[in-house]
Amino acid sequence: MNKPDKKPDYRIEIDISRQQLALFENDRQVKTFAVSTAANGPGEQQHSECTPRGRHEIAEKIGADCAVNTIFVGRRPTGEIYSLAMREQHPDRDWILTRILWLAGCEPGVNCGGDVDSHDRYIYIHGTPDDVELDKPGSRGCVRMRNADILELFDRVPVNTPVLIQA
Numbered sequence: 001m002n003k004p005d006k007k008p009d010y011r012i013e014i015d016i017s018r019q020q021l022a023l024f025e026n027d028r029q030v031k032t033f034a035v036s037t038a039a040n041g042p043g044e045q046q047h048s049e050c051t052p053r054g055r056h057e058i059a060e061k062i063g064a065d066c067a068v069n070t071i072f073v074g075r076r077p078t079g080e081i082y083s084l085a086m087r088e089q090h091p092d093r094d095w096i097l098t099r100i101l102w103l104a105g106c107e108p109g110v111n112c113g114g115d116v117d118s119h120d121r122y123i124y125i126h127g128t129p130d131d132v133e134l135d136k137p138g139s140r141g142c143v144r145m146r147n148a149d150i151l152e153l154f155d156r157v158p159v160n161t162p163v164l165i166q167a
Contacts, residue, residue, distance in 0.1 A: 010156065012058075012125075012163040014143055016042050016051060019135045021125070021143065023153065033153070034134040035125075036144040041137065042167045044105075044116040049140045052103075052111045052118045056163040059104035059119055061154060068147050072096040072126070082129060094140050098127030098147045099154040103163060125163075126150060 013022045016037050023031040043050030062075050069082040073096070080086070082097050103125065105111025105118035112118070121141065128134075128144040138144070143165075145153065 010158070010161045012153075012157065012161060014163065014165045016053070016137075016165065016167045019137070021145065021153075023156070031152075033145055033149045036128070036132065036134045036136060036138045038139050038141045039137045040141075042165075044111050044118070046115040046117070046121055051139070051141055051143065051165060052105060052116070052121070052123055053165050053167055054111045055106040056103040056111065056118055056123075056165060057106055058101045058125075058157060058159050058161045058163060060100075060102040061159055062100040062102060063098065064154070066098065068151070069097050069127075069129075072100060075100060075102070075122075084131075087129065095129050095132075096124065096126045096142075097129065099150045101125040101150075101154060101157070106162075125153070 009026050011024045019035055021033045021035045022029050038049055038051040040050045042053050044052045066077050071078045071080045071082050103118050103123045123141055125143040127147040127150040130147060
């Protein structure tokens with residue numbers, strides 16, 4: 001007999017001031033990861049390149065069957081695998097690699113709807129080149145993680161997992 005679906009046992013908390021992502025399972029913290037949030041700090045406004053605060057959820061998981069270091073543009077794999085040579089050719093590119101957890105805000109007027117909509121702003125938790133410094137702000141609004149870490153997180157959490165981002 002099949003059991004009815006229940007709410008996810010996972011939740012994610014991102015602390016901008018500490019540049020950390022904590023994974024909780026059944027209300028118990030099971031893992032902490034170093035991250036990098038926005039160089040421009042916290043904020044919700046469209047085009048601000050800030051990391052939005054508040055309650056979110058994972059709206060979509062992208063890249064499940066892609067190789068490590070797969071390059072994504074517009075949430076689609078380009079068919080390329082990131083390398084240092086590519087970084088030298090495109091030094092200012094914002095590298096979105098390996099996996100994407102696309103976030104949607106859950107608070108109307110705060111991070112959902114209008115000019116503050118996290119989903120419409122394309123706010124993700126995603127992989128980044130392994131030589132990118134974490135533990136300090138540096139992204140254009142997203143939450144960057146090591147490739148090994150985003151792989152682990154991606155494989156553990158389902159769509160609709162709650163994500164709290166706080167300063």
